[in-house]
Amino acid sequence: MQSITIRRPDDWHLHLRDGAMLEGVIADTSRTFARAIIMPNLVPPVVTTVDATAYRDRILKALPAGHRFQPLMTLYLTEHTSADDVEAGAESGLITAVKLYPAGATTNSHGGVRDMEKAMPVLERMAKIGLPLCVHGEVTTPEVDIFDREAVFIDTVLDPLRRRLPELKVTMEHVTTADGIEYIKAAKANLAGSITTHHLIINRNAILVGGIKPHYYCLPVAKRENHRLALRAAAVSGNPRFFLGTDSAPHVDPLKECACGCAGIYTSINTMSCLAHVFEEEGALDKLEAFASLNGPAWYGLSPNEERITLSKQADPVVFPAKIETGAGPVTVFDPMFRLHWQAAASA
Numbered sequence: 001m002q003s004i005t006i007r008r009p010d011d012w013h014l015h016l017r018d019g020a021m022l023e024g025v026i027a028d029t030s031r032t033f034a035r036a037i038i039m040p041n042l043v044p045p046v047v048t049t050v051d052a053t054a055y056r057d058r059i060l061k062a063l064p065a066g067h068r069f070q071p072l073m074t075l076y077l078t079e080h081t082s083a084d085d086v087e088a089g090a091e092s093g094l095i096t097a098v099k100l101y102p103a104g105a106t107t108n109s110h111g112g113v114r115d116m117e118k119a120m121p122v123l124e125r126m127a128k129i130g131l132p133l134c135v136h137g138e139v140t141t142p143e144v145d146i147f148d149r150e151a152v153f154i155d156t157v158l159d160p161l162r163r164r165l166p167e168l169k170v171t172m173e174h175v176t177t178a179d180g181i182e183y184i185k186a187a188k189a190n191l192a193g194s195i196t197t198h199h200l201i202i203n204r205n206a207i208l209v210g211g212i213k214p215h216y217y218c219l220p221v222a223k224r225e226n227h228r229l230a231l232r233a234a235a236v237s238g239n240p241r242f243f244l245g246t247d248s249a250p251h252v253d254p255l256k257e258c259a260c261g262c263a264g265i266y267t268s269i270n271t272m273s274c275l276a277h278v279f280e281e282e283g284a285l286d287k288l289e290a291f292a293s294l295n296g297p298a299w300y301g302l303s304p305n306e307e308r309i310t311l312s313k314q315a316d317p318v319v320f321p322a323k324i325e326t327g328a329g330p331v332t333v334f335d336p337m338f339r340l341h342w343q344a345a346a347s348a
């Protein structure tokens with residue numbers, strides 16, 4: 001039987017939500033991952049260090065007995081965020097990053113930033129203290145085609161910001177385009193990118209061919225095949241600037257399967273099986289540890305995990321549930337549309 005052992009992975013972009021949904025999904029992450037950067041787009045969002053402390057406590061309370069998992073908290077950047085509060089959160093070790101959502105770009109982002117000028121004092125402070133900015137990199141200008149929103153964001157928002165504040169450390173999250181990959185590779189310093197599991201597997205056909213498939217709809221929306229191939233090449237390259245951020249984003253099925261369905265794909269439960277499949281397909285199983293367990297901590301200035309997990313290839317398919325049941329309702333699990341044979345387990 002083929003198997004590989006790697007350091008326990010981390011998830012550098014995760015939505016855990018709150019309440020019954022949090023309770024229903026957290027074990028799917030904490031079973032496998034040691035740490036995750038927790039997205040702050042709750043309703044209302046996690047804006048202050050007081051909010052983040054309370055949210056971290058709720059996450060730790062929801063953790064199943066015996067699971068070891070460290071939530072790495074973020075603050076949701078608004079035009080009214082206090083630089084002093086951000087700095088205090090960073091100093092105390094509570095805050096790992098601040099998250100920029102352009103207003104209206106994605107789920108629960110209406111309180112995000114409209115005018116970057118208003119965010120400059122906080123961004124300047126972050127540059128000074130070395131706190132990373134995590135970015136949902138899409139413009140929201142109605143004239144810009146939804147498939148071009150990431151590329152236009154790079155040219156009109158991200159690049160001007162990085163020229164103005166070259167010391168600011170920026171994580172371009174859930175990169176979905178060849179343009180994003182090239183931009184990250186070309187940067188001299190202070191720029192890295194996370195890549196989701198699903199964007200390595202689906203292109204936009206998954207959403208639109210043969211009927212509309214809401215469970216493949218997420219933001220940034222999956223692009224053409226050439227972009228998926230560019231993401232794959234980056235993920236398996238070993239380049240330390242690219243690492244895993246699943247962007248696992250649970251929504252209950254009724255909110256996905258309706259006339260205006262929510263964006264988000266739930267992959268926490270089968271991510272490592274999917275990734276092992278992808279890396280094997282690319283002949284790059286030896287690069288999986290860099291992508292899932294080494295590059296992320298290095299970027300965020302943390303040590304890699306000491307524990308190990310083993311991924312073993314089973315003769316029979318490894319079956320995941322089509323849906324998980326949570327107290328908030330059922331959540332459909334990402335279907336990669338191929339059989340999975342890799343199983344993840346903690347190493348003795």
Ligand SMILES: NC(=O)N[C@@H](CC(=O)O)C(=O)O
Nearest residue numbers: 015106107218219249263264
């Ligand atoms: N990725 C998504 O499609 N949805 C995320 C928000 C986000 O990460 O943009 C969510 O919170 O549901």
Ligand SMILES: [Zn+2]
Nearest residue numbers: 106136219220
């Ligand atoms: Zn996002």
Ligand SMILES: [Zn+2]
Nearest residue numbers: 015039247249
């Ligand atoms: Zn997300």
